Amino acid sequence: MIRLATCSLAGCFGCHMSFLDMDEKFLGFVERVEFDRSPFTDIKSIGKCDIGLVEGGLCNEENLAVLKEFRENCAILVAVGACAINGGIPAMRNHFSMDECLAEAYLDGIGIENPQIPSDPELPVLLQKVCPVHEAVRIDYFLPGCPPPAGAFEVLLEALLKGEKPELPRKLIHYD
Amino acid sequence: MGSNPLQLLIAIQKAFNHVPDDAICRVASALGLPISRILGDVEFYSFLSREPLGTYSVLMSDSITDWMLGSRELFLRLCGNLGVSPGVTRCDGLATVGKTSCTGMCDQGPALLVNGIAVANLTDERIDAISRLMEKQIPPVAWPDEYFRVESNIRRRGWLFQDWQGPILEGEVLLQEMTDAGLRGRGGAGFPTAKKWASCRDAPGSERYVVCNADEGEPGTFKDRVLLQHCAGRLFEGMALCARTVGAKRGFLYVRGEYRYLEAHLEAQLAARRDADFEIELHWGAGAYICGEESALLESIEGKRGIPRVRPPFPVTFGLHGMPTVVDNVETFCAAAAIAAGGGSEFRSLGTAGSCGTKLLSVSGDCARPGIYEYSFGVSVSQILEDCGAGNVLAVQVGGAAGSCLDASEFGRKICFEDLPTSGSVMVFDRTRDMREAALNFSRFFAHESCGFCTPCRVGTGILAQAMERISEGRGTEEDITEIGDLGGILKASHCGLGQSANRAVRDMLRKFPEHFEGGVN
Amino acid sequence: MKTVSLDGAVVPFAEGQTVMECALAANISIPHLCFLPGFLPHGSCRLCTVKIDGRLASACTQPAMAGQHVEIDTEELRQVRLSLLRMLFVEGNHYCPACEKSGSCRLQKAAYDEGMLDLHYRPWYPKRKMDASHPDVLIDRDRCIFCELCVKASRDVDGKNIFGISGRGIDTHLVVNSKSGLLADTDISAQDRAVEVCPVGAILVKGRGFEIPIGKRLYD
Numbered sequence: 029m030i031r032l033a034t035c036s037l038a039g040c041f042g043c044h045m046s047f048l049d050m051d052e053k054f055l056g057f058v059e060r061v062e063f064d065r066s067p068f069t070d071i072k073s074i075g076k077c078d079i080g081l082v083e084g085g086l087c088n089e090e091n092l093a094v095l096k097e098f099r100e101n102c103a104i105l106v107a108v109g110a111c112a113i114n115g116g117i118p119a120m121r122n123h124f125s126m127d128e129c130l131a132e133a134y135l136d137g138i139g140i141e142n143p144q145i146p147s148d149p150e151l152p153v154l155l156q157k158v159c160p161v162h163e164a165v166r167i168d169y170f171l172p173g174c175p176p177p178a179g180a181f182e183v184l185l186e187a188l189l190k191g192e193k194p195e196l197p198r199k200l201i202h203y204d
Numbered sequence: 205m206g207s208n209p210l211q212l213l214i215a216i217q218k219a220f221n222h223v224p225d226d227a228i229c230r231v232a233s234a235l236g237l238p239i240s241r242i243l244g245d246v247e248f249y250s251f252l253s254r255e256p257l258g259t260y261s262v263l264m265s266d267s268i269t270d271w272m273l274g275s276r277e278l279f280l281r282l283c284g285n286l287g288v289s290p291g292v293t294r295c296d297g298l299a300t301v302g303k304t305s306c307t308g309m310c311d312q313g314p315a316l317l318v319n320g321i322a323v324a325n326l327t328d329e330r331i332d333a334i335s336r337l338m339e340k341q342i343p344p345v346a347w348p349d350e351y352f353r354v355e356s357n358i359r360r361r362g363w364l365f366q367d368w369q370g371p372i373l374e375g376e377v378l379l380q381e382m383t384d385a386g387l388r389g390r391g392g393a394g395f396p397t398a399k400k401w402a403s404c405r406d407a408p409g410s411e412r413y414v415v416c417n418a419d420e421g422e423p424g425t426f427k428d429r430v431l432l433q434h435c436a437g438r439l440f441e442g443m444a445l446c447a448r449t450v451g452a453k454r455g456f457l458y459v460r461g462e463y464r465y466l467e468a469h470l471e472a473q474l475a476a477r478r479d480a481d482f483e484i485e486l487h488w489g490a491g492a493y494i495c496g497e498e499s500a501l502l503e504s505i506e507g508k509r510g511i512p513r514v515r516p517p518f519p520v521t522f523g524l525h526g527m528p529t530v531v532d533n534v535e536t537f538c539a540a541a542a543i544a545a546g547g548g549s550e551f552r553s554l555g556t557a558g559s560c561g562t563k564l565l566s567v568s569g570d571c572a573r574p575g576i577y578e579y580s581f582g583v584s585v586s587q588i589l590e591d592c593g594a595g596n597v598l599a600v601q602v603g604g605a606a607g608s609c610l611d612a613s614e615f616g617r618k619i620c621f622e623d624l625p626t627s628g629s630v631m632v633f634d635r636t637r638d639m640r641e642a643a644l645n646f647s648r649f650f651a652h653e654s655c656g657f658c659t660p661c662r663v664g665t666g667i668l669a670q671a672m673e674r675i676s677e678g679r680g681t682e683e684d685i686t687e688i689g690d691l692g693g694i695l696k697a698s699h700c701g702l703g704q705s706a707n708r709a710v711r712d713m714l715r716k717f718p719e720h721f722e723g724g725v726n
Numbered sequence: 727m728k729t730v731s732l733d734g735a736v737v738p739f740a741e742g743q744t745v746m747e748c749a750l751a752a753n754i755s756i757p758h759l760c761f762l763p764g765f766l767p768h769g770s771c772r773l774c775t776v777k778i779d780g781r782l783a784s785a786c787t788q789p790a791m792a793g794q795h796v797e798i799d800t801e802e803l804r805q806v807r808l809s810l811l812r813m814l815f816v817e818g819n820h821y822c823p824a825c826e827k828s829g830s831c832r833l834q835k836a837a838y839d840e841g842m843l844d845l846h847y848r849p850w851y852p853k854r855k856m857d858a859s860h861p862d863v864l865i866d867r868d869r870c871i872f873c874e875l876c877v878k879a880s881r882d883v884d885g886k887n888i889f890g891i892s893g894r895g896i897d898t899h900l901v902v903n904s905k906s907g908l909l910a911d912t913d914i915s916a917q918d919r920a921v922e923v924c925p926v927g928a929i930l931v932k933g934r935g936f937e938i939p940i941g942k943r944l945y946d
Binding site for chain 3 (some may be wrong): 225229238239240241243244247248250434492509514516651652653654655656658659660662663665666667670693694695697698699702
């Protein structure tokens with residue numbers, strides 16, 4: 029069995045939804061693939077895996093720690109979706125300072141009651157800038173799209189399960 | 205100055221310590237040009253500024269040779285003395301302290317420009333004294349003369365510095381003599397000069413121009429400065445001979461803004477000329493290395509941003525204002541004048557088969573006698589090192605930031621078009637030096653001087669500089685090292701030579717001195 | 727008839743034609759961005775980089791000359807194009823999912839065609855000034871690729887001369903010809919060629935919101 033782990037960092041889980049959009053083809057993979065850490069299994073810690081799929085970019089220190097764990101444990105690491113590849117929508121906060129972002133979200137925004145910036149020690153520390161995953165670790169393959177189409181996951185996994193290099197056809201490459 | 209936008213803007217900058225937005229609109233409307241053209245100039249040339257600068261605008265020369273002489277420490281000292289942050293004007297408006305690319309004082313650095321005028325031989329004491337003068341609001345004209353003294357440091361004179369007094373050859377005879385002598389352009393590319401002049405003469409056009417490129421910005425080069433100081437008469441004679449040969453009525457001497465201190469001297473030399481048929485105008489640069497590229501230089505004389513043109517067509521057919529134009533280097537015009545005055549046959553006898561005559565070299569860095577050396581082409585690097593008193597040499601950078609970095613195994617190589625073509629910059633690094641510093645300096649230089657027109661250079665020089673920043677801070681990765689090498693392939697797709705050669709020296713340094721970079725990678 | 731060789735195909739050309747023009751006439755595709763027929767080419771994006779007799783050159787500015795041997799579709803040039811596209815993406819802010827131009831964007835299409843899956847370099851996330859002052863047209867400078875097509879179209883087609891390029895190096899940016907520097911103080915209109923010609927989402931018509939469904943857009 030091939031062991032596969034997935035996670036969503038600074039993402040919206042849309043890539044995971046698209047993964048599930050493979051519908052009945054997903055069942056075909058289930059027979060050959062065992063899921064390790066993933067929102068699908070609710071397993072919280074990662075073991076040694078053959079393939080890791082990372083959705084989302086890096087916006088806080090927890091994202092960074094998870095990404096490094098995935099890199100250490102996965103033989104093949106795949107950046108999945110626009111946010112993992114270029115920071116995506118969360119990276120639009122890079123146009124503003126951290127103070128501006130926090131003030132807008134928790135102090136000055138419309139409809140805020142009891143304005144205060146959260147400071148619970150449980151909350152991971154935000155990074156100054158949101159950045160794509162390839163800035164922090166080596167990435168083996170990339171699956172662009174917001175989200176990548178289900179067919180792209182299929183092409184990727186079929187190739188990797190056969191031990192081949194995935195070749196995404198032109199019609200499955202899009203950035204939105 | 206007349207109606208030339210760039211010269212007007214330089215004057216406005218000088219008068220107001222910046223170019224106010226209102227002035228941009230007024231200049232545009234006075235000259236009948238779009239606002240974007242004038243704004244484009246202000247935001248392109250680094251000596252122009254939209255924000256008010258201090259009464260004293262200080263720019264520290266940031267060449268690698270300045271670094272080696274302690275400029276970065278002096279820069280911090282100056283900022284500390286005045287209580288300013290780099291690039292931020294002091295709140296009372298007294299001073300702005302920033303950095304600028306090589307100011308051509310490498311043989312007497314560290315140097316700075318105060319309100320555009322060079323001050324060399326900086327020491328802690330001199331920096332402290334300057335700080336005090338500024339605090340007391342004493343204008344630079346009242347500062348001690350010695351601060352502004354610029355030495356010529358001519359260490360070795362040859363053919364070019366001889367006083368050729370023969371009967372002057374002109375026209376076709378001169379072209380033949382230049383061809384026979386084997387004169388090629390001294391800027392580094394080495395195009396046969398007579399061929400260039402003849403092409404210009406033969407190209408169709410209602411007017412013709414002769415332009416002298418004295419915008420030497422290649423880090424480590426300062427020979428034009430010395431020639432302008434000592435041989436301006438010969439230079440103007442060379443330009444006039446060219447003008448008579450090609451049929452030009454007007455000429456321009458484009459001098460880099462860093463040499464503004466030469467203005468009175470050059471104006472006096474020009475005033476002393478008696479030639480009603482050929483008028484030479486001074487045109488000042490304003491802090492843009494790219495304007496040393498001949499087509500960018502022409503754009504700049506036309507008052508535009510210094511963006512290199514699409515070539516072909518070349519300036520000899522489509523030059524200034526679209527007219528046939530000869531653009532030659534200071535040294536080339538001087539050599540042409542010397543050949544016209546009888547120096548041809550001796551010129552021919554000097555040098556190598558493919559590189560006749562002599563070459564002025566600007567030698568700086570770790571050596572006892574930095575300065576100007578005139579050698580016959582074919583001189584070996586080791587000979588130069590011996591003559592300038594360089595010992596324990598690790599590396600020699602020939603040709604400036606865009607040139608080649610040689611290690612000790614290559615010191616037998618020769619300065620000539622066949623082996624090491626160069627505009628004359630020779631920078632010496634001894635074994636106490638960390639070549640990572642030089643690589644950082646050069647990569648920053650290109651990122652700062654890229655004109656921004658084409659993708660590979662605009663972005664590639666930035667990526668190169670960022671990778672070198674990380675490596676120099678010890679945060680580099682193996683990927684950064686690989687990237688610096690790989691960028692060469694894409695930079696080659698650049699629009700002009702600046703981008704095409706931008707990673708060359710850094711790549712050489714990585715290959716030849718890998719141990720210097722190990723500490724930067726984790 | 728004078729000819730050039732384009733990836734081995736012998737193609738005739740007329741005097742004064744560029745390599746790009748003779749390739750277009752022969753239906754041979756050379757990827758390009760800043761080049762658009764009808765406008766004077768200047769070769770800034772370099773995407774049309776080809777190898778002519780061993781030297782890299784931009785096909786849109788290089789005059790065709792008899793006997794030239796032009797390489798287009800080689801592994802080396804594919805790598806150059808891919809790197810150029812990645813550079814254009816990292817120096818700007820190209821969040822396709824949030825861009826009105828997505829699906830009809832020539833930068834995006836060029837990247838699809840070259841099979842660009844990742845940025846490779848670290849994105850720069852520039853913060854250039856947005857200009858939303860005009861009621862009908864807006865400028866998002868973070869998406870500008872400095873192709874100057876709007877500059878040329880506004881000057882030469884619309885006769886308004888509204889745009890220019892200013893700055894230097896990585897600070898290069900699009901500027902507007904008005905005292906305030908704002909689009910509101912120009913006579914631009916949403917129907918101007920300068921607006922329509924923008925290959926990316928830098929100059930957009932306001933009041934539209936993702937009108938064309940995904941799958942029906944120009945390059946879907």
